[in-house]
Amino acid sequence: MHAAEILSHFAIKPVSGDHAVHSPADGAEIGRVAFDDAAAIDRKIAQSVAAFHAWRLVPAPRRGELVRLFGEELRAHKDMLGRLVSLEMGKILQEGLGEVQEMIDICDFAVGLSRQLYGLTIASERPGHRMMEQWHPAGPVAIISAFNFPVAVWSWNAALALVCGDSVLWKPSEKTPLTALAVQALFARAASRFGDVPAHLSQVVLGLRDAGERLAKDARIPVVSATGSTRMGRELGPVVAARFGRSILELGGNNAMIVCPSARLDLALRAIVFSAVGTAGQRCTSLRRLFVHEAVYEKLVPQLKAIYAGLPIGSPLETGTLVGPLIDRPAFEAMQRALHDAEAEGGRITGGGRTLEREFPNAFYVHPAIAEMPDQTPVVMRETFAPILYVMRYADFDTAIAQHNAVPQGLSSCVFTQDMQEAEKFLAAAGSDCGIANVNIGPSGAEIGGAFGGEKETGGGRESGSDAWKAYMRRQTATVNYSDALPLAQGISFDIGP
Numbered sequence: 001m002h003a004a005e006i007l008s009h010f011a012i013k014p015v016s017g018d019h020a021v022h023s024p025a026d027g028a029e030i031g032r033v034a035f036d037d038a039a040a041i042d043r044k045i046a047q048s049v050a051a052f053h054a055w056r057l058v059p060a061p062r063r064g065e066l067v068r069l070f071g072e073e074l075r076a077h078k079d080m081l082g083r084l085v086s087l088e089m090g091k092i093l094q095e096g097l098g099e100v101q102e103m104i105d106i107c108d109f110a111v112g113l114s115r116q117l118y119g120l121t122i123a124s125e126r127p128g129h130r131m132m133e134q135w136h137p138a139g140p141v142a143i144i145s146a147f148n149f150p151v152a153v154w155s156w157n158a159a160l161a162l163v164c165g166d167s168v169l170w171k172p173s174e175k176t177p178l179t180a181l182a183v184q185a186l187f188a189r190a191a192s193r194f195g196d197v198p199a200h201l202s203q204v205v206l207g208l209r210d211a212g213e214r215l216a217k218d219a220r221i222p223v224v225s226a227t228g229s230t231r232m233g234r235e236l237g238p239v240v241a242a243r244f245g246r247s248i249l250e251l252g253g254n255n256a257m258i259v260c261p262s263a264r265l266d267l268a269l270r271a272i273v274f275s276a277v278g279t280a281g282q283r284c285t286s287l288r289r290l291f292v293h294e295a296v297y298e299k300l301v302p303q304l305k306a307i308y309a310g311l312p313i314g315s316p317l318e319t320g321t322l323v324g325p326l327i328d329r330p331a332f333e334a335m336q337r338a339l340h341d342a343e344a345e346g347g348r349i350t351g352g353g354r355t356l357e358r359e360f361p362n363a364f365y366v367h368p369a370i371a372e373m374p375d376q377t378p379v380v381m382r383e384t385f386a387p388i389l390y391v392m393r394y395a396d397f398d399t400a401i402a403q404h405n406a407v408p409q410g411l412s413s414c415v416f417t418q419d420m421q422e423a424e425k426f427l428a429a430a431g432s433d434c435g436i437a438n439v440n441i442g443p444s445g446a447e448i449g450g451a452f453g454g455e456k457e458t459g460g461g462r463e464s465g466s467d468a469w470k471a472y473m474r475r476q477t478a479t480v481n482y483s484d485a486l487p488l489a490q491g492i493s494f495d496i497g498p
């Protein structure tokens with residue numbers, strides 16, 4: 001199916017501006033979009049504020065109805081949107097469809113949530129008083145997203161923000177604007193079925209990082225949810241903090257697995273391959289560091305290499321492909337630099353080279369790499385957004401946990417073991433220091449029901465399930481006095497006479 005056909009399905013004009021969008025599958029131009037200038041961004045923010053003022057007055061369960069209708073649109077157009085994700089981002093179609101399914105799942109979650117925005121009732125120390133906690137809509141929410149999850153990350157934020165009574169402004173990655181426009185088109189259909197949605201409730205702001213910077217700086221936006229590299233978060237976080245805004249940061253990961261002597265190696269292998277080569281190693285939760293106990297190293301690693309040697313690499317839209325392309329040439333060059341460093345630091349590399357160069361001279365397909373490292377050297381400590389798996393031996397479980405936690409990032413982690421003591425140690429206070437910790441499951445492919453995010457340089461933000469919704473609302477403690485007196489808290493005496 002041609003790009004033009006997919007775009008016309010969403011009523012997107014393939015050419016509406018100067019910024020060219022290329023498919024990583026073959027490097028071909030699939031569309032051109034116009035970026036928003038400063039004046040347009042300013043106008044959109046003002047419109048978002050106006051939309052918020054109307055939307056916050058709509059009862060939350062009714063707001064949930066809009067998200068329910070949007071979920072229906074996603075169900076009806078799942079295949080087309082999944083294809084567009086695959087075409088524009090380069091992940092294989094199965095993963096593109098999975099990403100849209102994730103959007104549907106979070107919509108379902110948000111619809112239920114729209115009747116559960118609970119606050120606590122708290123015992124007051126004063127007689128004849130009632131104290132309670134209320135949650136009110138926060139305001140326009142800016143969502144800045146990365147190229148690798150071009151649609152799901154927006155929906156984790158937007159579905160919650162919308163039921164919480166907020167308006168949303170989405171600055172997608174400059175590499176994936178078309179999927180954002182397609183999602184916006186589906187949202188517009190849901191909004192017209194809903195009837196009286198305020199104009200500009202959900203908007204897209206297209207541009208490079210300067211567009212993101214404008215949103216970060218603007219005091220009219222109380223919440224900025226930003227997903228991307230740690231570099232981006234390091235720049236954006238202080239800008240939002242300087243105006244006392246709230247940021248939800250979802251940044252880089254450097255995720256690991258520990259394979260213990262008792263591990264089910266068949267399960268471990270499946271998890272390693274899916275999480276290390278899935279999305280061509282371009283997931284924030286991709287497996288990058290593998291610690292294998294010396295008792296099973298010689299059994300596991302050769303099997304892993306054999307699977308790697310037979311991986312079907314090719315066009316992401318072709319059935320049977322498991323490894324699609326990297327996003328672009330800079331990603332390929334960063335991968336080659338990391339492999340060069342790994343070798344210089346004593347690593348033994350298998351794979352990692354470019355492939356399908358003749359068929360796709362303008363695309364960047366690679367053989368996923370295994371780098372057997374003598375230790376956790378500097379290259380292992382940084383996130384390289386490519387399919388490189390650093391493999392290390394360990395002898396002692398506590399040392400493996402210490403090594404596991406020794407990197408600056410803290411997103412996802414896992415252990416493969418049948419030993420209850422090891423599993424529990426991994427999940428305990430002195431175990432994994434990550435936001436996500438799994439037993440006998442790989443580090444990637446989280447469900448939407450749990451809160452998603454990580455610690456340290458991963459930014460500390462939480463999105464999606466559990467009580468992540470609270471970040472999109474403002475908390476208010478309200479106390480009501482229904483007595484005939486005015487007792488002061490802490491028993492303070494303040495006598496102003498009769």
Ligand code: NAD
Nearest residue numbers: 146147172173209212213228229232235250251252253284
């Ligand atoms: P990136 O940091 O280059 O860009 C992400 C977004 O931020 C883009 O929309 C970009 O235009 C914008 N941006 C960049 N600098 C900015 C600034 N100073 N101010 C405001 N906006 C700015 O990231 P990328 O290459 O698109 O994505 C890959 C990275 O994202 C990886 O590090 C990956 O781990 C991370 N990621 C994290 C999560 C998570 O949930 N933790 C999820 C997906 C991706």
